[in-house]
Amino acid sequence: MSKVLKLKCVKCGREYDPSEILYTCFDCGIAGILDVVLDYEAIRKEMTPEYFRQNSNYSLWRYLPAIPIDDPRGIQPLQVGWTPLYETAKFARETGLKQLLIKDDSRNPTASLKDRASAVGVAKALELERKVVCAASTGNAASSLSGFAASAGIETYIFVPETAPEAKVTQLLIYGSHVFLVEGTYDQAVELCFAAAAEFGWYNRSCAINPYLVEGKKTVSYEICEQLGWRAPDVAVVAVGDGCTIAGVWKGFKECYQLGLIDRLPRIIGVQAALSNPVTRAFASQSDEFEYRKPETIADSISVGIPRNGIKALNAVRESGGMMVDVTDAEILAAMKLLAERTGIFGEPAGVTSFAGILKLNQLGIFSGGERVASIVSGSGLKDIKSAAQAAGRPAVVAPDIDAVKRIVRG
Ligand SMILES: Cc1ncc(COP(=O)(O)O)c(C=O)c1O
Ligand SMILES: N[C@@H](CCOP(=O)(O)O)C(=O)O
Numbered sequence: 118m119s120k121v122l123k124l125k126c127v128k129c130g131r132e133y134d135p136s137e138i139l140y141t142c143f144d145c146g147i148a149g150i151l152d153v154v155l156d157y158e159a160i161r162k163e164m165t166p167e168y169f170r171q172n173s174n175y176s177l178w179r180y181l182p183a184i185p186i187d188d189p190r191g192i193q194p195l196q197v198g199w200t201p202l203y204e205t206a207k208f209a210r211e212t213g214l215k216q217l218l219i220k221d222d223s224r225n226p227t228a229s230l231k232d233r234a235s236a237v238g239v240a241k242a243l244e245l246e247r248k249v250v251c252a253a254s255t256g257n258a259a260s261s262l263s264g265f266a267a268s269a270g271i272e273t274y275i276f277v278p279e280t281a282p283e284a285k286v287t288q289l290l291i292y293g294s295h296v297f298l299v300e301g302t303y304d305q306a307v308e309l310c311f312a313a314a315a316e317f318g319w320y321n322r323s324c325a326i327n328p329y330l331v332e333g334k335k336t337v338s339y340e341i342c343e344q345l346g347w348r349a350p351d352v353a354v355v356a357v358g359d360g361c362t363i364a365g366v367w368k369g370f371k372e373c374y375q376l377g378l379i380d381r382l383p384r385i386i387g388v389q390a391a392l393s394n395p396v397t398r399a400f401a402s403q404s405d406e407f408e409y410r411k412p413e414t415i416a417d418s419i420s421v422g423i424p425r426n427g428i429k430a431l432n433a434v435r436e437s438g439g440m441m442v443d444v445t446d447a448e449i450l451a452a453m454k455l456l457a458e459r460t461g462i463f464g465e466p467a468g469v470t471s472f473a474g475i476l477k478l479n480q481l482g483i484f485s486g487g488e489r490v491a492s493i494v495s496g497s498g499l500k501d502i503k504s505a506a507q508a509a510g511r512p513a514v515v516a517p518d519i520d521a522v523k524r525i526v527r528g
Contacts, residue, residue, distance in 0.1 A: 120159070121185045124151040124328055127428050140326045147311075150426055151328040152368075153185055161376050169343065175199040177233055177336040183372060184237060185332050191243030193268040195226040197236045198336055202344040202491075208459050212479055216489040218350055219472070220341055221462050223497035227257075227264040227288060229468070230337060230362060230495040235261040237333030238322040239269050247320035248272060253310035254323075255303050255358070255418045256285025257496050262322050263292035274319060276310040278303050282417060282465075282501040302412070304422045324361030325425030331365040338369025341491055342379050349373070349383045350491035354478075356470035357387040357396050357441070358419035360430025362495065367433030383491070385437040387430060388444060388474030390414035393421060396430050397441040405431065415446040415504050418467030418496060440483075444473040450508040452476055453498065463498035463505070471495070 121135040126142035126149040133142075133151065142149025163182040172179055177198030186192065202220050209217035225232035235258070242250050250266055251274040252259045259275040266273040275289050279298040289296045299306040307325055314321040324330040342349055349370055355363040363385060373379045389397045393412035399405065407427045412420040424430060434441055444452075449466050452473035457463045464472070471492045478484060498505045515521045 119185070119187055120155050120182075121153055122156050123154045125154055126150070127152050127432065140321065140328070147326070148428070150326075150429060152429070153328050153332055155183065155185060157372070157375055164376060164378070177236060177333065177340075180336050180339045183339070183376075184336070185329060186237060186240045186244060188244045189240075191240035191269065193236060193239060193265050195232070195236070195265060195268050197225050197232045199340060200224045202341060203460065203462070205460055212476065213486055214475075214479065214484060214490050215487050217475070218341070218345075218489065218491040219456075219460065219462055220337060220491060220493045222337060222493055222495050223462075223464055223468060225261070227261040228497035228500060229257040229261060230334065230493065231258045231261040232264070233333040233336055234258065234324060234330040234361070234365075235265045235322065235333070238262060238327065238330055239265040239271070241329045242271065242320045242322075243269060245320065249274065249317070249319045250322050251275070251310055251314050251319040252322040253277075253303070253307040253325065255420065256281040256288075257418055257500070258323070259294070260285050260288035260292070263289050263294040266294070267292040274313065276306040276313070278306050280417070282503065284500045284502065302422065303420060307423075307425065323425070325359060331361055331368055331429070334362055334365025335369030335372065337493060338366050339373060342370070342373045347373075347378050349379045349381060351383055351488040352386060352439075352484075353383045353491045353493070354386045354388060354471040354474050355493055356416070356419055356467050356474075356495060357389050357430055358393075358421040358424070358467065360387075360396055360424045360426035363387050363433050364426050364429035366493070367437060382437060385433045385439040386474065386478065387434050387439070387441045388470050389441065390416050390419055390449065390470065391443040391445045393419060394443050395422065396424050396427055397443050399427065400431060400434060400441040414449075414466075415507070416449055416466035416470055417501065418465065419470060442474050442477055444470060444477050448473045448477060450504070453505065454508040456494075457498065462494055464494040465496040465498050465501045466504050468494045468496035468498065
């Protein structure tokens with residue numbers, strides 16, 4: 118029996134039998150992203166404390182009873198999830214927080230949180246007997262799809278903006294994907310990918326349309342809670358582009374609560390880049406509409422004009438009593454450097470945007486000082502060396518001569 122009770126449109130609430138529909142709501146069209154509603158009574162019976170005590174699978178599949186994959190044969194052996202959660206006590210004190218937790222999701226097989234979604238997306242594609250999968254991406258979602266598809270032996274077509282960082286594009290190619298560098302923005306890549314998927318009948322992995330991807334991303338919150346001894350942090354801070362990640366984070370916490378695994382919920386704070394901030398603007402004006410402005414930010418992964426999961430993102434922030442905040446590119450680069458040199462964790466610009474948000478919120482006096490704040494580093498700094506170099510500065514050039522070194526070291 119399927120674990121999915123129904124699919125529900127986040128815009129109009131219309132409910133669907135999961136066998137009836139693949140992507141978005143028939144009434145609301147592309148804006149009608151669907152939410153997967155699971156049989157929580159059945160999950161609660163399965164995911165008991167005993168279940169966790171006996172479970173030696175330390176990956177996202179530890180939470181399989183709560184992941185809507187019915188046929189486990191599509192699960193790939195790549196190790197995804199159960200990434201480290203660092204408690205940075207000394208660093209937290211410097212920033213005036215009770216506790217700063219860093220969940221390092223750059224430690225996934227293709228080096229971003231997107232692996233959680235792609236692991237589920239590829240298993241779903243195989244369950245549905247789809248042989249070709251496509252994705253629109255700024256780079257991470259696609260490189261992760263490419264890695265999991267390579268493992269599964271299925272074909273992939275990828276649409277990324279031509280400005281995507283070289284390392285991400287190289288990942289796509291090395292995994293053997295068919296890659297289209299789109300002469301345009303990520304938003305245009307999304308449109309093109311959707312048109313191609315409709316034309317060729319490919320399975321679309323994009324969170325922008327596929328309801329099952331959130332189900333992978335939500336496992337980051339299950340892990341945070343379990344790693345804290347089944348407790349939630351007080352606040353979870355998440356970078357927002359399309360909004361699928363923050364939606365997944367909130368869903369994970371809500372499910373842990375609903376399943377009786379934790380006894381209270383965190384506030385969710387979303388962080389956007391100042392010139393790529395449609396969700397912050399919608400939140401500030403208490404609207405569900407997203408006004409398009411051409412996005413401009415060094416954080417390529419969250420450079421989004423039309424947030425495809427915007428309503429889910431707003432719901433996460435509103436339902437949890439959280440808020441949205443913006444950070445500038447300069448603040449993102451400063452946060453990248455600070456995090457790396459103080460903790461050894463090296464995130465790409467979007468990957469450290471949540472941490473930049475924490476620094477900003479702290480400056481604004483939003484925290485009382487007593488909170489346990491969790492930040493998710495969602496992508497590795499090695500994915501975008503060009504931006505990292507802007508934060509890192511230049512090394513000293515020296516002749517192969519000890520006197521030259523002495524002069525530099527002794528000033
Ligand atoms: C590294 C990184 N951080 C954050 C995000 C934001 O996620 P979302 O677009 O689901 O809001 C993305 C991708 O979108 C990403 O690749
Ligand atoms: N910035 C994202 C956009 C798409 O990711 P998705 O998981 O929300 O589909 C990326 O990494 O490509």
